[in-house]
Amino acid sequence: MKQDTLLRLIEARATKRPVALVTDLGTGQQSLVFETIVQGDFGLSDDALRTVRDRLAQDRSGPVALGDDIEGFVAVFAPPPRLLLVGAVHIAQALVPMAAQAGFDAVVIDPRRGFASEARFPGLTVVPEWPDDALKAIGLDHRCALVTLTHDPKLDDPALAEALNAPVFFIGALGSRKTHAARLERLTAMGLADTQLARIHGPVGLPIGADSPGEIAVSILAQVVAHRRGKAPESNA
Amino acid sequence: MTALTDHDAVLEQAAAWRAEGRGVALATVIATWGSSPRPMGSLLAVDESGAMTGSVSGGCIEGAVVHEARDVIRTGEPRRMTFGVTNEMAWEVGLACGGEVQIFVERVE
Structure with missing residues (x-):
């Protein structure tokens, strides 16, 4: 994880902004998906973005397909209810x-x-x-x-x-x-x-x-x- | 009263260790089968000396994860590992039954 990504995650937590950390499990590359913007190493397809946003809305970390045979993981960091x-x-x-x-x-x-x-x-x-x-x-x-x-x-x-x-x-x-x-x-x-x-x-x-x-x-x-x-x-x- | 969640403390500890110049790895539960004590997304931060904060299994596999994490800190290569928690092993650490977890370990740059 890039230090910049870690600091952005911590900042999002501190300001109670929901964010999902998406990791390409093959390469280790990562992007952050906020409610409206995506920042990081890669962009996401519409399908992948939909899955990530659903996971964000439901507070459920879990897998996401980032492409054919590209396994990804979504870690949701949402403020407490x-x-x-x-x-x-x-x-x-x-x-x-x-x-x-x-x-x-x-x-x-x-x-x-x-x-x-x-x-x-x-x-x-x-x-x-x-x-x-x-x-x-x-x-x-x-x-x-x-x-x-x-x-x-x-x-x-x-x-x-x-x-x-x-x-x-x-x-x-x-x-x-x-x-x-x-x-x-x-x-x-x-x-x-x-x-x-x-x-x-x-x-x-x-x-x-x-x-x-x-x-x-x-x-x-x-x-x-x-x-x-x-x-x-x-x-x- | 503020919610007791462990995510933020783990991330903050990882950042604090990095700020002190220590090598740090993050381990995340990315898949679970059967009865797993910690849900997907659970985090463990490990520093180069083996100090840790957070949890990926409630105690069963942390030792093995720390060992791998120190390797990841050295090489910088992220890796995926699957651990089975047998019923006997689960009993040893005070869990009712076994399961399987997959962990992703990455270095914090």
Whole structure:
């Protein structure tokens, strides 16, 4: 690997820019494929480029044919997916370190000072803003999952509305079926269509009989991972 | 909390070793069969003294890869290697079952 290629890879990681390193396994030559540009030792055919971009989009490193009998390998270096949690509650405290272990950047949003205090949850960084403002500033994309945990319509509803208008890969809301039915009514009144509301997983989490905050965190994280990996089992609903 | 991924640390360590003037090789898992402990794209950086960071197998074959990597650092010729992890060997290193991995090793210039 050329030093220049290594430094570009490190820079892409630091600036959270997805990039694929394509290696010709015969010669060792390499090119970098970014979302819009290709840099390096060789150009790629349309077919090869399509495979590389698909791999980039799915975060899946693997083989690529660079031509007749030319074996290539695509190593994907994508920024971590983000898990955005609304509510500095006990489930968030359990879920944040678990999500980090599973490869997510986890962010907790809660404007309520009493909830977000360092004394309550040492080590948990909380964005102390209203969820819709915070989510706008973060910029929701297809690498984001949003889960609301507060049960408070003032906080949960605007966050859900924001996510429903974005291409996030998962939306979940904590709360009983009854709470969720009431939530759907409020969101409908806000002008959101049934087809949009169907994207919300409520109650969030796989049905594993979770009870404690830690168990509920496991059930939520398992459901988020299943959606990220395209293996979503039946939801709890 | 920031995600715990190992890619960036491996690349950064490789760059840091190069900056100190050490010879460095990168090993990448490019194919897997059966039950392989590390997915395709997993990285291991090795320096000329045999120091390593990252992982390509969870411990079964790192020793052999380091040996080959030091050779690649000397010659500059990239190479491909296939390792079978037998059930007995897998048991030794605490894995439940065997598999096969192919590794690409290249020198960092």
